[in-house]
Amino acid sequence: MAVGDIAMPHMHVVKGVKIGVTEAYVRYPNRRDLVIFEFAEGTNVAGIFTQNAFCAAPVHVSKKNLETGNIRYLVINTGNANAGTGSIGMENALKMCDAVAENSGISSNQILPFSTGVIGEQLPIDRITQAVPKAFPCDQTWNDAAHGIMTTDTVAKGASEIFEFDGISYAITGISKGAGMIRPNMATMLSFVTTDMPISETIVKKLLKESADQSFNRITVDGDTSTNDSCIFAATGQAGGEPIQNEQDPRYAVVKEILFRVMKRLAQLIIRDGEGATKxxxxxxxxxxxxxxxxxxxxxxxxxxxxxxxxxxxxxxxxxxxxxxxxxxxxxxxxxxxxxxxxxxxxxxxxxxxxxxxxxxxxxxxxxxxxxxxxxxxxxxxxxxxxxxxxxxxxxxxxxxxxx
Amino acid sequence: MAVGDIAMPHMHVVKGVKIGVTEAYVRYPNRRDLVIFEFAEGTNVAGIFTQNAFCAAPVHVSKKNLETGNIRYLVINTGNANAGTGSIGMENALKMCDAVAENSGISSNQILPFSTGVIGEQLPIDRITQAVPKAFPCDQTWNDAAHGIMTTDTVAKGASEIFEFDGISYAITGISKGAGMIRPNMATMLSFVTTDMPISETIVKKLLKESADQSFNRITVDGDTSTNDSCIFAATGQAGGEPIQNEQDPRYAVVKEILFRVMKRLAQLIIRDGEGATKxxxxxxxxxxxxxxxxxxxxxxxxxxxxxxxxxxxxxxxxxxxxxxxxxxxxxxxxxxxxxxxxxxxxxxxxxxxxxxxxxxxxxxxxxxxxxxxxxxxxxxxxxxxxxxxxxxxxxxxxxxxxx
The missing domain is CATH 3.10.20.340 (ArgJ beta chain, C-terminal domain)
Known part of the structure; x- marks a missing residue:
């Protein structure tokens, strides 16, 4: 039983983010276990990843693709971590991207793959690639996505805030998963946080690092650091307005505070739902x-x-x-x-x-x-x-x- | 239930070591919870202790008294660790020594005190000092001592070997306790190992350090390092023969191997009896x-x-x-x-x-x-x-x- 207030809040829509969720039978039948995020063109995406030397195949691929930039999709499976899976695991992580590329017309290296679940077993990649088309068109909700990434989680985890600058309303909305193997740098923890505010790539990276250090990197369930933990922050800019280009922008401090609050909430939800937690x-x-x-x-x-x-x-x-x-x-x-x-x-x-x-x-x-x-x-x-x-x-x- | 072979072996007598065990009602009535070791004059004693910054009062006193040397008694209570007990705790650790001094005519600073049990409560020092005389004359067995230092241990732990040089038979015999809070540097682990072989003080220290590093400092139950762990090695020399003065002595390597085997056995017994251990x-x-x-x-x-x-x-x-x-x-x-x-x-x-x-x-x-x-x-x-x-x-x- 999760501890205290774990209710999913109203999840504000983030303009420029579309979500697809479907069943791929990765580990169990009849459960949503494949989630796709689609980002509008021009979205700036930053990621931080596990420090574990045995980081999972999708972590390798995501890190590499992030370097190229211009990321348009995230594809996430639960049930299997694709970690400790050698060269076949690497091929499978790439195949997940290829499947999304085929269904979207976007290049494979503009797609970031994520996996969570059991370590050391090969992905049922055929079932995953066959399921990808079912996630399109991406027309589902943040709530669906929050459920679609759960493993031993007992509750779906989300946080969302809205704020306004110069008459424009913006949202920061995100989800997380994880219940054990949680400690700094990060854990079998996945988190995806987005905003429709326009923010430069440099500032997106900076905001993510600063917020994650004081949130996802400050939680522990059992001291085990996973092979797969990843935290993504994406700014689509689709709500309009001038982009934040530097820290001197007076909006920077405000956005940073809100992002930190959202990430802290997402991180604390993982602890509140810690495996066996009663306190x-x-x-x-x-x-x-x-x-x-x-x-x-x-x-x-x-x-x-x-x-x-x-x-x-x-x-x-x-x-x-x-x-x-x-x-x-x-x-x-x-x-x-x-x-x-x-x-x-x-x-x-x-x-x-x-x-x-x-x-x-x-x-x-x-x-x-x-x-x-x-x-x-x-x-x-x-x-x-x-x-x-x-x-x-x-x-x-x-x-x-x-x-x- | 302890795992595997945990049987107490025949505990060979160590000449120059006498043992007193009695009931002091430190925590529970009707159980042996106070143990006294008496060493012959001329015994060389070395000790290694917890690295925990909150080391217990008796650890402070034992370290200090070891510096003076010429140690003649160890006094050990179970049921209460006398740790986190401030200045009263220090007074009580000294009072334990004083009580033994009064009953033996030996100076207080030639006595090493040890405590194990609950942290953060004051010792029932009056009950302990009143019980000390009952431990004299020290005429009990290693088996009694092994039982008298148990806390959450489910079995008494002992190891003993005999060997011979130049027609003289020597023994290395020791006991240990501990079942949780066990990790390197060491744990709520107490161990007292003795031999009747004559060994110089320098070599006693060296043998203890080398053997403990590969035994007591290589075990873990839960990663918690206690405030009280102590390991003592004492050589009485009472079996006779020339003392080992340096590593070049051909007996050095042989004794080191036997001591290491005894200490490894005592350390492994702690793991076999680890709290809740099934493997x-x-x-x-x-x-x-x-x-x-x-x-x-x-x-x-x-x-x-x-x-x-x-x-x-x-x-x-x-x-x-x-x-x-x-x-x-x-x-x-x-x-x-x-x-x-x-x-x-x-x-x-x-x-x-x-x-x-x-x-x-x-x-x-x-x-x-x-x-x-x-x-x-x-x-x-x-x-x-x-x-x-x-x-x-x-x-x-x-x-x-x-x-x-």
Whole structure:
């Protein structure tokens, strides 16, 4: 069961984006598992991808095609990740593009392929290429697309906002998928975010990187980084108006804030739907010398199975939190200055339990479905935040059963 | 249930080592939870300790007292780790030493204290100091000691060997405890290993470091590094003969091999008894440029919750193994050269599934209680090995219930 508010909002139409969704029987029959995005000519597209050395075949192809530019289609299958599939996998990723090219008249290298699902099995490529024509004409909704990219997700994930400049209304609308194997750089996480605002290619890239760093690159379910994670941001420009060409454009900061909010929402939805998650946890680390050490401490806590099982059990075992801070390898950390809070309840001060702390208050706050673990390192002004979930029986169940 | 052969062997007596075990009611009534080791005068003692910044009060005291040297006693409680306990915790660790000093006439700074159990609660120090006299005279067995240091362990852990030089018979005998929060540098792991062979202080330190690096520092249950882990090696010299003074002594290599075997056994017993473990996994990485990158890859696999749940499920999901190799951050890894085997079954070659692989063979080997995951990186001659266990429902259950 996903945690907290996971409702799909009204998904505002993005001019210049068309969506096709169909059933290809990639892994299971009778489910929508193939999604195509069609972008208007002139759309600027940027992407960021997994850092995993075993990145999947479609990641290789997408990276290469993005270099050429002028991207017009995305083609996405769920059910099979086309990862660890060698040269046949590369051929199949290209065949996915070819199939879209044949049905659209667009060149294959203007198409980006994406796959998610089981690693290490070959795509049923014939079923996919046969299904591609059924996705045309691309006349379906963002909601359909959000469902069509799900794997172990229990809910479809979307975020959308509208805003206005100079009398023109713009939308930023996106979807994401992912429930496990989620951690920075990114995870079996796919996300596709678009706007109809005109934005130059350079600024599209910059906006994507900055927003993803603080959203998709700040979440973790289990610490496993997938072979397939990809995040795409596309600006079609079809709503009209002058394009944003540089950061000095007063619209830049506004758009950046909205994009960040949309991406943070999409990233947090992945955690709220984390495999077996019963709690949504924000780990906020303050008082560091620099952002990196705050990030390291936050991930050390967010990855600790002992912290995560204590969260599942609603056990205010603050010793496990201190312990995780202690093995984050922060040079010359003065443990006497470390403070820890669960929401407003101070757990630790001076390297031990806080004077004001009572077990009763600890249990009460730990029983909430959404908890902020706040750490102050007492050695500077830097801060960073990571989002995670707890670790339950169901995590084991889901991942022990995933292939069956 | 511990995995495989976990039987306590015959624990050979070590001349110059006496053992006292009693009940102090640290956490639970009616259980042996206080252990005292008494060493003969002239015993050389070395210790290695957790790298966690929040190391426990007894770790601070033990490190300090070891510097002075001439250690005569170890005093160990289970049930409470005396970690995250601030200045009161420091006082209590010293009081444990004082209590032993009062009962033995030995100076407090010749005594090393150790604690294991729940983090962040104050020791019931009065109950401990009142129980210390009951441990004297120290006339109990290694078996009693092995039981007296258990926490979530389901079996008492011991290893012992005898050997002979120049007509003199020597013993190396030790115990360990630990079942979770186990990873390099070390874990809520305590281990006490002794010999009656005469060995100089320098060589005792060297032997301990070398043996622990390849044993206690190569195991992981859940990736959490504890505040309390400590490993002690003591040589009483009471069996007689000339002391080993340097590595050129022909006995050095022989003793090193036996000590390594004893420590590896004690370390592996911790994994066999890993919290919720149903399988004992050896991760052997070969063909690396250097030992460090082999170690990094091995730990990346051994820590992956997705690999560990697949092992629990006996699911030969080799994609998860490749994926874990891929995010170990090995620079310029050529994935085409990576090969992976489960025991003798080759899973992967050329960055994908091996030609010879069949799912039937994969399932068969994954169903075994002891499995060797062997990875060849294809870029050098270095090798390293790490031991771990699978990740089961019971891991979550044990750690969600630990404090209750």
């Amino acid at each position: 949504f946890i924000t780990v906020k680390v303050e008082g560091g010398k620099n952002t990196q050490e705050c990030c390291d401490v936050a991930y050390s806590i967010a990855h600790s199975p002992l912290v995560k099982t204590a969260l599942f059990a609603s056990d205010p075992n603050w010793g496990r939190i201190l312990c995780a801070i202690g093995y984050a390898n922060i040079k010359d950390l003065d443990v006497e200055k470390v403070q820890v809070w669960l929401d407003e309840v101070q757990l630790c001060q001076n390297g031990g339990v806080a004077n004001s702390y009572t077990e009763e208050a600890g249990v009460k706050v730990m029983s909430k479905p959404e908890i902020i673990i706040r750490v102050h390192l007492g050695r500077g002004d830097a801060t960073d935040t990571v989002y995670t979930c707890d670790f339950s029986y169901d995590y084991v169940k889901i991942n022990a059963d995933y292939r069956s | 004992f996994i050896t991760v052997k990485v070969e063909g690396g440029k250097n030992t460090q990158e082999c170690c990094d890859v091995a730990y990346s696999i051994a820590h992956s919750p997705l690999v560990k749940t697949a092992l629990f499920a006996s699911d030969p999901n080799w994609g998860r193994i490749l994926c874990a190799i891929g995010y170990a951050n090995i620079k310029d890894l050529d994935v085409e050269k990576v090969q992976v085997w489960l025991d003798e079954v080759q899973l992967c070659q050329n960055g994908g599934v091996a030609n010879s692989y069949t799912e039937e063979a994969g399932v068969k080997v994954m169903s075994k209680p002891e499995i060797i995951i062997r990875v060849h990186l294809g870029r050098g001659d270095a090798t390293d090995t790490v031991y771990t266990c699978d990740f089961s429902y019971d891991y979550v259950k044990i750690n969600a219930d630990y404090r209750s």
